[in-house]
Amino acid sequence: MTRVVAKFGGTSVGTIERIRHAAGLVADAARRGETMTVVVSAMAGETDRILGLAGAFGSGLGDRETDVALAAGEQVSSALMALALREAGLEAQSFLGWQLPVITDGPPGASRIAGMDVAVLEAAIDAGIIPVVAGFQGITETGEVRTLGRGGTDLSAAALAAALQARCDIYTDVDGVYTTDPRVEPDARRLDTISHDEMLELAAQGAKVLQTRSVEFAKARGVPMRVLSSFLEAGASRGTDVVSEQAIAERRLVSGVAYARDQARIALHGASNRSDMAARCFASLAEAEVGVDMIVQAHARQPGTVTLEFSIAHRDLDRAQAVLEDAMTGVRISAETGLAKVSVVGAGLRQRADVARSLFAVLGDQDIAVKVLATSEIKISALIENDAVERAVRALHAAYGLDQV
Amino acid sequence: MTRVVAKFGGTSVGTIERIRHAAGLVADAARRGETMTVVVSAMAGETDRILGLAGAFGSGLGDRETDVALAAGEQVSSALMALALREAGLEAQSFLGWQLPVITDGPPGASRIAGMDVAVLEAAIDAGIIPVVAGFQGITETGEVRTLGRGGTDLSAAALAAALQARCDIYTDVDGVYTTDPRVEPDARRLDTISHDEMLELAAQGAKVLQTRSVEFAKARGVPMRVLSSFLEAGASRGTDVVSEQAIAERRLVSGVAYARDQARIALHGASNRSDMAARCFASLAEAEVGVDMIVQAHARQPGTVTLEFSIAHRDLDRAQAVLEDAMTGVRISAETGLAKVSVVGAGLRQRADVARSLFAVLGDQDIAVKVLATSEIKISALIENDAVERAVRALHAAYGLDQV
Numbered sequence: 001m002t003r004v005v006a007k008f009g010g011t012s013v014g015t016i017e018r019i020r021h022a023a024g025l026v027a028d029a030a031r032r033g034e035t036m037t038v039v040v041s042a043m044a045g046e047t048d049r050i051l052g053l054a055g056a057f058g059s060g061l062g063d064r065e066t067d068v069a070l071a072a073g074e075q076v077s078s079a080l081m082a083l084a085l086r087e088a089g090l091e092a093q094s095f096l097g098w099q100l101p102v103i104t105d106g107p108p109g110a111s112r113i114a115g116m117d118v119a120v121l122e123a124a125i126d127a128g129i130i131p132v133v134a135g136f137q138g139i140t141e142t143g144e145v146r147t148l149g150r151g152g153t154d155l156s157a158a159a160l161a162a163a164l165q166a167r168c169d170i171y172t173d174v175d176g177v178y179t180t181d182p183r184v185e186p187d188a189r190r191l192d193t194i195s196h197d198e199m200l201e202l203a204a205q206g207a208k209v210l211q212t213r214s215v216e217f218a219k220a221r222g223v224p225m226r227v228l229s230s231f232l233e234a235g236a237s238r239g240t241d242v243v244s245e246q247a248i249a250e251r252r253l254v255s256g257v258a259y260a261r262d263q264a265r266i267a268l269h270g271a272s273n274r275s276d277m278a279a280r281c282f283a284s285l286a287e288a289e290v291g292v293d294m295i296v297q298a299h300a301r302q303p304g305t306v307t308l309e310f311s312i313a314h315r316d317l318d319r320a321q322a323v324l325e326d327a328m329t330g331v332r333i334s335a336e337t338g339l340a341k342v343s344v345v346g347a348g349l350r351q352r353a354d355v356a357r358s359l360f361a362v363l364g365d366q367d368i369a370v371k372v373l374a375t376s377e378i379k380i381s382a383l384i385e386n387d388a389v390e391r392a393v394r395a396l397h398a399a400y401g402l403d404q405v
Numbered sequence: 406m407t408r409v410v411a412k413f414g415g416t417s418v419g420t421i422e423r424i425r426h427a428a429g430l431v432a433d434a435a436r437r438g439e440t441m442t443v444v445v446s447a448m449a450g451e452t453d454r455i456l457g458l459a460g461a462f463g464s465g466l467g468d469r470e471t472d473v474a475l476a477a478g479e480q481v482s483s484a485l486m487a488l489a490l491r492e493a494g495l496e497a498q499s500f501l502g503w504q505l506p507v508i509t510d511g512p513p514g515a516s517r518i519a520g521m522d523v524a525v526l527e528a529a530i531d532a533g534i535i536p537v538v539a540g541f542q543g544i545t546e547t548g549e550v551r552t553l554g555r556g557g558t559d560l561s562a563a564a565l566a567a568a569l570q571a572r573c574d575i576y577t578d579v580d581g582v583y584t585t586d587p588r589v590e591p592d593a594r595r596l597d598t599i600s601h602d603e604m605l606e607l608a609a610q611g612a613k614v615l616q617t618r619s620v621e622f623a624k625a626r627g628v629p630m631r632v633l634s635s636f637l638e639a640g641a642s643r644g645t646d647v648v649s650e651q652a653i654a655e656r657r658l659v660s661g662v663a664y665a666r667d668q669a670r671i672a673l674h675g676a677s678n679r680s681d682m683a684a685r686c687f688a689s690l691a692e693a694e695v696g697v698d699m700i701v702q703a704h705a706r707q708p709g710t711v712t713l714e715f716s717i718a719h720r721d722l723d724r725a726q727a728v729l730e731d732a733m734t735g736v737r738i739s740a741e742t743g744l745a746k747v748s749v750v751g752a753g754l755r756q757r758a759d760v761a762r763s764l765f766a767v768l769g770d771q772d773i774a775v776k777v778l779a780t781s782e783i784k785i786s787a788l789i790e791n792d793a794v795e796r797a798v799r800a801l802h803a804a805y806g807l808d809q810v
Contacts, residue, residue, distance in 0.1 A: 083462035
């Protein structure tokens with residue numbers, strides 16, 4: 001019998017009806033002979049509600065007491081899911097982080113899983129009981145409650161799947177991983193399989209299907225994942241298998257086109273080309289928790305100086321400018337907003353050096369200017385105008401044959 | 406330094422502002438030199454909200470999963486109270502039932518405290534940290550989450566006070582125990598002291614100040630309690646000390662007048678006077694969880710038969726009639742509604758046999774008919790018309806001199 005850890009996020013357990021529907025999907029899988037363990041997030045909105053309460057006392061993520069309060073969200077939803085499974089005719093029982101235990105280290109609000117003991121889950125499974133584990137939470141070695149940060153329930157699920165030697169089914173609001181966003185390109189196709197690396201790049205480039213940390217964990221531990229819809233009827237969601245690269249039979253040049261709107265570009269002009277300038281710049285941004293994405297350094301017209309350009313999320317722009325003005329005295333700082341990033345992701349890019357050129361050509365045909373270009377081993381990203389995102393996604397999707405079955 | 410366990414109920418922690426106010430009261434007590442431990446209920450409305458969610462899956466109190474979900478309520482409020490105390494300049498830390506642990510036995514939803522280990526609390530107190538304990542919850546010997554039922558947080562507080570050899574301060578919405586309900590009798594006076602037994606009778610007769618179980622526990626373990634308002638400013642609430650009878654210096658005949666509206670009277674007519682009739686009647690009601698209060702058995706006109714009368718809460722009437730019609734075939738059952746109970750409570754009643762007679766006289770002067778009368782060692786209750794409650798309370802309050810300082 002295949003062992004499966006099925007993870008349901010906040011939206012999938014957001015209401016009584018959604019919990020009941022999710023329980024039906026688990027019941028269906030159990031009837032098909034899969035040995036199920038369930039992991040749940042807090043009901044949609046609950047985590048933000050609790051963060052709001054803690055925030056009223058000046059506390060946020062990173063505080064032990066905020067973690068205690070936050071963990072209550074998954075406590076409620078795990079109990080409700082156990083009740084819903086029982087209503088569906090199955091034996092089920094909730095398990096909280098401390099009841100396994102899931103042992104964490106790292107700071108409150110952003111802990112990582114250091115280990116877990118699944119003996120009580122194994123015992124439950126042997127007794128024909130479906131364990132429903134409260135995701136997102138664990139305890140320290142000294143018994144303090146900790147949470148795993150955003151996307152923590154995906155990480156709980158991947159770690160449980162590794163410990164139980166199970167497949168990790170992530171139920172979400174989409175029917176798998178698509179070649180691009182179907183709202184932008186109606187011809188987007190669901191992928192039957194995708195490699196962990198491609199999934200990681202798609203997630204990093206804006207596809208919101210899976211959390212990066214859980215895919216990294218799954219890749220490192222060789223856990224097969226499946227992305228499924230929790231909104232379709234049982235059996236109607238085919239899903240996408242996220243597997244090791246070797247396990248993918250058919251080779252594709254490109255697997256998907258991702259995009260992220262509301263990017264900003266910052267340029268530092270006329271600084272000396274001493275290498276410590278870039279270091280100082282990125283250190284100050286890291287300290288302010290500004291994520292820096294595409295980076296380009298170019299020689300400036302004035303000899304001995306350089307222009308350093310990089311993109312960040314627009315929401316971080318004010319914070320970034322403030323720290324840079326402090327840290328980079330004597331350097332002119334300019335910013336451009338209203339930008340977006342489009343990315344082409346595919347394991348096949350490793351073998352094809354000309355993809356960057358063809359990307360320029362495709363966007364050029366559409367009169368879309370590429371402001372910054374960055375490549376990784378299996379990804380090419382271009383910074384363009386926000387307004388051009390949809391045309392760019394559709395043109396790239398067609399140019400790389402993603403609309404062809 | 407006096408050790409104090411301060412308990413705040415759902416209304417006292419119902420909003421951010423109320424939690425902040427409660428934290429201020431704790432801070433004030435700490436500044437006065439009291440060594441504080443705090444126990445909290447879930448925020449007002451939270452327990453009912455969670456019960457509603459569990460109820461949607463056909464589960465209620467008495468289910469292990471309902472207990473898991475319910476315990477989340479106190480988890481959130483204990484964390485928030487710790488944050489509020491920190492905001493008030495104190496060191497504080499939340500503790501959940503499993504973190505002590507508080508060990509329970511008995512069924513889910515109505516467990517009792519079998520024991521608790523306060524070593525982690527003693528360590529926190531020694532380190533100058535105010536522990537904030539999530540009330541209402543504990544775990545079984547095998548690590549299952551359990552709740553203590555309605556009023557469970559009062560019980561948590563009393564048990565913690567016993568274990569920590571502390572006084573148990575119950576913060577509530579009234580400024581202590583009054584001679585009667587000030588909304589009915591403006592001349593009602595706050596009592597400085599009351600005995601555990603008197604408090605128990607007042608609570609049982611309708612005064613909603615303290616939960617019976619916690620007072621019983623405090624009496625058995627010799628824990629001094631204090632009832633205080635969480636709504637007044639720090640220092641403004643004088644409160645009432647609930648102490649052993651021996652500790653009360655001034656003797657009073659009567660300490661208070663309590664009342665409970667919406668009672669019903671059931672009469673079973675013309676049954677045989679075999680003693681098993683009453684036994685069968687009350688066994689069937691107990692099974693249906695109908696609480697039976699005042700009981701009178703009288704000889705009926707027809708020789709060899711009796712009339713058995715008793716009062717119940719009006720909300721239980723339909724259920725009571727249904728089970729009695731099943732269980733008591735051949736007996737005519739009648740019911741009267743629109744009734745209320747007034748009770749006079751006082752340790753001094755032990756020595757005064759004529760209090761019943763004077764109660765008849767006082768109510769007779771007011772043309773209030775007594776339908777059923779019942780006495781205990783320190784209490785006399787009369788069943789009267791609902792409409793007459795306020796007049797009866799005021800007349801009894803005056804007749805027993807409770808309005809005199």
